[in-house]
Amino acid sequence: MTTTTIDPAEFRKVLGSYPTGVCVITALDEDRPAGMVVGSFTSVSLDPPLVGFFPDKRSTSWPLIEKAGHFCVNVMASDQGEVCRAVTAKGAEKFVGVEYTVSEHNLPIIADSIAAIECRLYSVTEAGDHWFVLGEILRMETVREDEPMLFHRGRYGSFAERM
Secondary structure, eight states: OOOOOOOHHHHHHHHTTSOEEOEEEEEEETTEEEEEEESOOEEEETTTTEEEEOOBTTOSSHHHHHHHTEEEEEEOBTTOHHHHHHHHOOGGGTTTTOOEEEOTTSOEEETTOSEEEEEEEEEEEEETTEEEEEEEEEEEEEOOOOOBEEEETTEEEEOOOOO
8 A cells, every 4th residue: 555645735725725614513511612613514414314523633622522422513604703713712712702502402502603503422433633523413403594604725704606
């Protein structure tokens, strides 16, 4: 088997040309919210209903979410950049100013997100320097109809229809 060497900077540049949606994965760490911003969220299966995402193994938030055993995928709208900045903050600054409610599954649902998808942890598989996390959907809802936040070439933005 031959191993190909890929330059990390080139990897990020090339794959950064593919836009992704932006989600915030949340759970409760005892009574405090834990969360992380991801651009790797995807639907996986209808039967059973599964979704997935890929947290970095170096993440300090992922172990808290994993320990909770369930999580919520909050699909971000294009006007929620401040929410993403607050969730990516470190220490006591994390989640400052982020409005959320706690669902019947004891999960933080971020106010004004486009959609909320509540899941139980289904599996975690090693995938290089990341984990491949699958969640089985417990409940889902569209919260509002609006433009999604997108991540492209290192920047946040929104969708613009071209016809």
